[in-house]
Amino acid sequence: MPLESGARWRASLAQGADRFDGALRLWRHLPLSLGLMIELHDHAKIITVVAGIGGMARAAHNDLQPVQVIRNTTLRQVDGRTTGGRSHHLKPHVFVAMPLAGRYLDQLREHCDVEVFSATQPISPEELAAAIGDADGVLGSAQLLFPTEILDRAPRLRVICNVGVGYDNVDLGELSRRGIALANTPGVLSDAVADLVLGLMIAVARHLRECETIVREGRWGEPGLRIPLGSDLRGKTLSIVGMGRIGREVAARAAAFKMRVLCFDTRPDLVPPPFAERAATLDDALRAGDFISLHVDLNPASRHLIGPREFGLMKASAFLINAARGAVVDQRALYDVLAAQRIAGAGLDVLESEPPTTGDLLLQLDNVFIVPHIGSATVETRAAMVELAIENLVACVTGQPCVNIVNAEAAVATKEVSP
Ligand code: 8YV
8 A cells, every 4th residue: 555654654643543532632722823733753753742822721631622733633545545644734735646756745845734645546536535625736647637526525725736738637617616726837848748749750650660560570581571661751741730839849840850840720829930831721731731740738629620521631641640639639530531541640649538448449550659648758857847836836825926827817826825
């Protein structure tokens, strides 16, 4: 059972509290406003000092009433897994819904009371619901979902900090209505994602999967072996759909590969980079592209942006690259055109359903190259994302300005900081 270190001493403390049952409820007259709880953790030793000016003097052994600071020192069991506990209300309370290295937790603990989910598998909705009740802020992956049933369990919540640039894991309107901000980590992952996009283009255009298999199966050098011939990038048109930060990084790399870069974006104020041309319509971009790379965020307007009609516009030699979100593409339609070889291939970092089921039809095709949502998955980039997410979280829960709030209308910085 993964047990975050801080949780261990909280566990012992909570067990002690359970054993004594009401015996810890000593301080009936302790004025909470003057209460101060200092917890010192010295290896196996736990020393809890509860000092209350005035209240100390009036502590009566036989007066058994709950004391808030003690009552909140509870061990949390989330579906059998221990995640940590809350020690007091002096600092804002944050829930970290993914494992984080100790140095990041220490950084957070300077400002916040921290509870962490440290299991290696993703947290389940039930576990999240059970852990979020006291949280002023939550930090988690951009795939962590916050349906209304979970938000209902989080009356104190003021900010959700995604470790990621996407935010289709939340209903932004619903968050704003509840005064909850959504902060993300733009910029720091653009290079890593753009690198992967070029990797996917090369992988599909040069048949890397089949070629690698030939080597591993010992068929290299086999008489009569036909090595599949690929397609050049040089001189080809790359249509980039969505010219935000990542789209622009992809464009710069494609230009270095001597490609013609065409870009489409619904924002009229978009100024393409000097080496790129702007397509007037999405259809124009789809018709012209030898490679089509998607860089739009997922929202109701972009869901299934690429479906049967759009595939019908593409060249038979076109490759579709998707490192944005799976649901931007109608995956059934993608399967149909790939199976019928109506387009040349697809390079995918994302799927409509992640992970795919073993029976997913796409996995049976040779002209698709799929990786498991690894766009930002480099040591340096993930570290930068976590650092930025922590910065966002601390700023939001301590009432400092935070530049990465997506729904500014939630006005997190003006909310009162929790006691
Ligand atoms: C990661 C992502 O999959 O940034 C995003 O929107 O989808 C990715 O970088 C993930 O959020 C990492 O936690």
